[in-house]
Amino acid sequence: MSERMRLAVMPLVMGVLALAGWEALVRIADLPPYILPAPSRIAESLVENWPSLAASLGVTLRITFAALFAAILGGLGLALIFAQSRALEASLFPYAVILQVTPMVAIAPLILIYVPNTSAALLLCAWIVAFFPILSNTTAGLNATDPNLLQLMQLYGASRWQVLWHLRLPQALPYFLAGLRIAGGLSLIGAVVAEFAAGTTSAGGSGLAFRILEASYRLDVPRMYAALFLLSLSGILIFAGIGVVSRLLLYPWHESAKRPE
Amino acid sequence: MTGAAIVSLDRVGKVFEGGAAALEAVSLAIAAGSFTSIVGPSGCGKSTILRLMAGLAAPSSGRVVRSAQAARLGFVFQEPTLMPWRRVLGNAALPLRLQGVADADARALRALGQVGLAEAARLYPRQLSGGMKMRVSIARALATTPSLLLMDEPFAALDEITRARLGRDLRRLHHETGLSTVFVTHSVYESVFLSDRVVVMSPRPGRIVADLAIAGPALRDEGFRDDPAYHAQCRAVSAALRVAMGEQALV
Numbered sequence A: 001m002s003e004r005m006r007l008a009v010m011p012l013v014m015g016v017l018a019l020a021g022w023e024a025l026v027r028i029a030d031l032p033p034y035i036l037p038a039p040s041r042i043a044e045s046l047v048e049n050w051p052s053l054a055a056s057l058g059v060t061l062r063i064t065f066a067a068l069f070a071a072i073l074g075g076l077g078l079a080l081i082f083a084q085s086r087a088l089e090a091s092l093f094p095y096a097v098i099l100q101v102t103p104m105v106a107i108a109p110l111i112l113i114y115v116p117n118t119s120a121a122l123l124l125c126a127w128i129v130a131f132f133p134i135l136s137n138t139t140a141g142l143n144a145t146d147p148n149l150l151q152l153m154q155l156y157g158a159s160r161w162q163v164l165w166h167l168r169l170p171q172a173l174p175y176f177l178a179g180l181r182i183a184g185g186l187s188l189i190g191a192v193v194a195e196f197a198a199g200t201t202s203a204g205g206s207g208l209a210f211r212i213l214e215a216s217y218r219l220d221v222p223r224m225y226a227a228l229f230l231l232s233l234s235g236i237l238i239f240a241g242i243g244v245v246s247r248l249l250l251y252p253w254h255e256s257a258k259r260p261e
Numbered sequence B: 001m002t003g004a005a006i007v008s009l010d011r012v013g014k015v016f017e018g019g020a021a022a023l024e025a026v027s028l029a030i031a032a033g034s035f036t037s038i039v040g041p042s043g044c045g046k047s048t049i050l051r052l053m054a055g056l057a058a059p060s061s062g063r064v065v066r067s068a069q070a071a072r073l074g075f076v077f078q079e080p081t082l083m084p085w086r087r088v089l090g091n092a093a094l095p096l097r098l099q100g101v102a103d104a105d106a107r108a109l110r111a112l113g114q115v116g117l118a119e120a121a122r123l124y125p126r127q128l129s130g131g132m133k134m135r136v137s138i139a140r141a142l143a144t145t146p147s148l149l150l151m152d153e154p155f156a157a158l159d160e161i162t163r164a165r166l167g168r169d170l171r172r173l174h175h176e177t178g179l180s181t182v183f184v185t186h187s188v189y190e191s192v193f194l195s196d197r198v199v200v201m202s203p204r205p206g207r208i209v210a211d212l213a214i215a216g217p218a219l220r221d222e223g224f225r226d227d228p229a230y231h232a233q234c235r236a237v238s239a240a241l242r243v244a245m246g247e248q249a250l251v
Ligand SMILES: Nc1ncnc2c1ncn2[C@@H]1O[C@H](COP(=O)(O)OP(=O)(O)OP(=O)(O)O)[C@@H](O)[C@H]1O
Pocket: B016, B017, B019, B022, B041, B042, B043, B044, B045, B046, B047, B048, B049, B078, B204
């Protein structure tokens, strides 16, 4: 077995062992499902509740992807505006930081009051959480121009736009993609946190977080785990998907995308 | 066929922010169509002189006068300075693309052929050795068919054979096109073999301490290296360099 395959298989083996241990623990100690359900019981619940869980998964993912898309547009757009003027960057960037460091759970209730449409409110919350890594990374990337290359462009009479297009944007791409990786996970987190803040009362709340709350009121712990499982799986797939896209975009030239020898 | 100055420094001084003087009262006129080498110890300001000539830096005192011809400028930086996201061909064609030249790729490919890299056109910089990267950088400058070529230790990363071959080619190009060249090198032999004139600089703050005319055939081949006149001139430049660096002249 090659080194690469071993590295890919090891976490799988680890996971299977952990699940088997979990299953054995529950059976031997005879734990009731409302304390700790066995993996098999969670799987059952997943199958039983699939129609409602799948619908909720769809709701959560729609908000997540909409937020991610908006974060890309917003983060990239703002970074490009900042790149045009240091003064603008200096005067606006601190506010982006404030937006970022204020915990979403604390702002979400306010947003839910001000934005009457719940879906729009959830989207806004997820966007606030997700756009910052893209903005800050892309801004750093646009500013990280190699002075020698900048001189080269200057020497051959490049216009401002040519410098942006031929030098600053390509140079910022790896930074942007690293930000995107973080933003992917954050938009899911943002969507879920906002759903929790919206609670079970609002009309728009029928995403996975809503299912978890709902199940917890009924002490249906296996169903809580089933919803949680779907959330984690989504997060992992989003992260991995963005990783694949990054590697495809950077593979030919960037060191980070080099295959391990 | 050397004529009026294509670029000249007139009592130029350069002081970097928060530093001592890098250059002191440097006067140097580069005759159009000439091949001038600059030799001197590390840190004496050779790169700074080239950057002043290119208009990439402003003098702290004195004047830099550039003729209209000097606008058609090729510059080979001390580092390869390639864009990692562009293939070799894309890098070599960059200046032409910026200027909107139609046959940019064809011209860049021809220049890559001149430095022996036509085969590597599709590769990315990270797939190249240090010497290959430097040759791409040379091709990028040649592709623009400049009238003034400023080269900062372009052959430092190359093996002896490639170095000699590119040197001969450069000298032939100079002979055929009357390309004015300013060439920075650490090799006394290279400077004498290539140039009509060798300028020797002192350690920082850089001053010109010797300015030697080199006699030799216009078109030079390996035979020139066996010429006693070549050896005598190498010794003279070496001696000037040793004096510049504060050693006793041995000659
Ligand atoms: N941007 C800068 N800021 C401050 N000091 C600088 C800067 N560039 C060069 N110097 C200083 O100016 C002096 C001359 O530098 P320069 O690069 O011209 O030397 P050089 O002769 O080309 O050296 P080498 O042979 O090692 O390439 C050096 O002492 C260096 O420390």
